[in-house]
Amino acid sequence: MRRTPQEKKRLSYAKDCRNVYGENHKSSRKNIPRSRQRAHRANRRRADEALRAAVGRADEVLADSAEQAVRMVWPKVFRKYPDLPLGVLVEDRLKRRVRSGMDQEERSAIKLERMRRHRRPNDA
Template structure:
């Protein structure tokens, strides 16, 4: 069933489409390969859930050793998932416009990099020559 049939199509000029794309489309910004998130996000969630279950099991194991008030508090916190509060969350991705902007800035900074390095090297060699002549 196609859900887009009921919605009216909105004609947009290409420049407007591109502007919206730069604003709404995102790219991963947490350091690893963009394809790695397919496995990393579920793995991190699973690890977090395992940790929560482990903490709950340990809390239940010590219930018999605790006083009645402590036992009620532990049971209540287990029922209301107090251990899960906080947990791991995936960081938000960076909008495509910001990614393209930073890539462009990096590209500009690399222009004439070899020439700049040669100038610095020549200046350094000249400095060494001055020091050795004195």
């Protein structure tokens, strides 16, 4: 089935995504695992510090206090952020251009309306 250019543009705005994480998209290949490693390492260090305090003879009170010290602090977690759809990104950039004075509000409103028409599926 052949798609019209309007359908292609609407699908592109809806399905194409852009990296908005704030760093080079190629460096994410190494930085995401590195960030996960840092969080896990911090959690291991915190647990190790609590356990080092309980070194010596087996004492239930010391063991319980060490366990509570580990469980009291929230573990560090690394979270990834999803990419934004192209339509949302273009809309945000047009609004930012108006706020910064790079574009006139009337022109930007026309562009936004045209873009929103492309993003909306055909009802007819």
